[in-house]
Amino acid sequence: MLMPITIDHLVDEQIQLANATSRPLYLIIVATKPCYIKLASLILALSRNGSAFLAIDVGQHYEKKLVHARHELQYEHLISVYLNVRGDLLGRTAELAERVNWLYLYLKNRQFKGQAIPVISGDTSTAGMFPILWYFKTRLRSIHVEAGLRSFSPFIRQQIPDSFSEILDMQRERQGWNMIQDEPFPEAADTRLASVCSQLFFTPVSLNTQNMLREGTDSKDIHQVGSLSADALSLIMKEPVETSVFDVYPFLSEGRWLRIDIHRRENISYQVLSELFKAIQELCGKGVRIVIVVSNALNKGIRTLGLENVWAALQQQEGVRVTPLWTHYQHVIEFMRSPHCQGIYTDSGGLQEETQVLDIPCITCRYSTDRPETILHVQNNILVPPSSASLISSSLEFILENGRSIFTNSDKLLYGKDVGDRIAGILGEYNPLPVPAMQDIFDDSVL
Known part of the structure; x- marks a missing residue:
């Protein structure tokens, strides 16, 4: 102790x-x-x-x-x-x-x-x-x-x-x-x-x-x-960028990427992860580039649920890149604000707030949200529940193709x-x- x-x-x-x-x-x-x-x-x-x-x-x-x-x-x-x-x-x-x-x-x-x-x-x-x-x-x-x-x-x-x-x-x-x-x-x-x-x-x-x-x-x-999230963004954007996320992960500067990060307990299940991995394969087969940021929870889930072989095969898929959790908060914000960010698919509550403040459309990998204002008040967020690979894949494909036509963000000072x-x-x-x-x-x- x-x-x-x-x-x-x-x-x-x-x-x-x-x-x-x-x-x-x-x-x-x-x-x-x-x-x-x-x-x-x-x-x-x-x-x-x-x-x-x-x-x-x-x-x-x-x-x-x-x-x-x-x-x-x-x-x-x-x-x-x-x-x-x-x-x-x-x-x-x-x-x-x-x-x-x-x-x-x-x-x-x-x-x-x-x-x-x-x-x-x-x-x-x-x-x-x-x-x-x-x-x-x-x-x-x-x-x-x-x-x-x-x-x-x-x-x-x-x-x-x-x-x-x-x-x-x-x-x-x-x-x-x-x-x-x-x-x-x-x-x-x-x-x-x-x-x-x-x-x-x-x-x-x-x-x-x-x-x-x-x-x-x-x-x-x-x-x-x-929300103090708005303050944190203001603070971090005032700090000079010492090392760019695009220097740490140079591949991110090549084209546009969908960033996926999953850590919620209800998503760390065999059913959810196996369907999510299938959906990622389908999307990448259609030309979508996906970067998966591996949380501690996701890493543990892959091991304990017996998904190592599926995970290894996924990483061989063209268009898929995997990184460890990004240490620098500044890197997350720098990437999201860049033209290389095509979208965010996440189960994070904080990212739902941050994307709203930054006016970046958010896609939430959950059946519910504790930030319903981002959907009901400003429509800057969309729930895509991980119920099946086909739903995840078709939903994300439609959102990425239609972009701003289905998102609005009328209250930039919501938080x-x-x-x-x-x-x-x-x-x-x-x-x-x-x-x-x-x-x-x-x-x-x-x-």
Whole structure:
């Protein structure tokens, strides 16, 4: 078991600031690749406006290719605590509980006197569990950034049409959509858990706000601020390109490519992957060039599902190229903005947001989406469920041939701008719920 690492002088500076101002100490919880990207502007904004905070790297993701954004987005020097949590879903949850207790004692020993308020983002397992564990330990509620994500689908899983035109028509009809409680797994549960022990909620768009209100959240506790994805894009596009993605992967500069990346648990199945691989073969046989970016989940799935031979044969297909996960966030954005990007076929929620901000059509490899606004509000996204090779192949072929005629993006500021500054401004004036009178939250005898 790895032990936590602390940068004590950074911690002490922030504790002293919180104690001197009688303001909360915000614990910014960074856990996974999307957190490293999205929380950058908030951390930088809190640093600028003088709020007391600790940027805490949990360690749920820890490989360089997953955490490099903290360096790219210029805030690595502000991280003051590394919890070094490791393990599978249950293992890291148990370890996280131990680290929450360790963090509680660490802050107590550093003479912190006030309220330490976690700020968690999105729908990761850390986001789901940290507020609950912290609440059980301290009776303090958290702050949920990107609250209200819920998956919706226009489909009945057992009745997926065979034709793309029917698939598209079902998505364009606003009245036919229903909430899907358990997709994606386990993120759909994580985002709900994250809000259970939170008190303040930052929602990206009106659909998220409506979800929170429908579930009983008081409107005064909700702030609709936009998505930190928009800020991350603004930050990364200001950074000079040190090494181009086209230098790392020169083949990408030859023609136009469909980028495919798959990592969701519901897509890492024999049925889905075997049909997807067949579809890729069919498309490449018709002249489409496809680059497959291999996530850890996809790589593991190929091995454990016995698809190694199919995968090896696919890589011999003319027009197919395979790369490891791109370490640089900047490379993903550089490619998508280039004329060499013909499209994106993904199951990523973050990419659905980023493509909308960049005005790049997105194709989503899922039966549902937790960003339904990208289809219902601006029609910058299309669901192509991986139900069969023929549906995937024919749908992608039609989309790539017809392009802009089936996409619109009427609201370029759907996800806002300067979102980190807006959240930091609200946190600068936020007064947490008081704990019971005369109780010291860092005194076990009164908890």
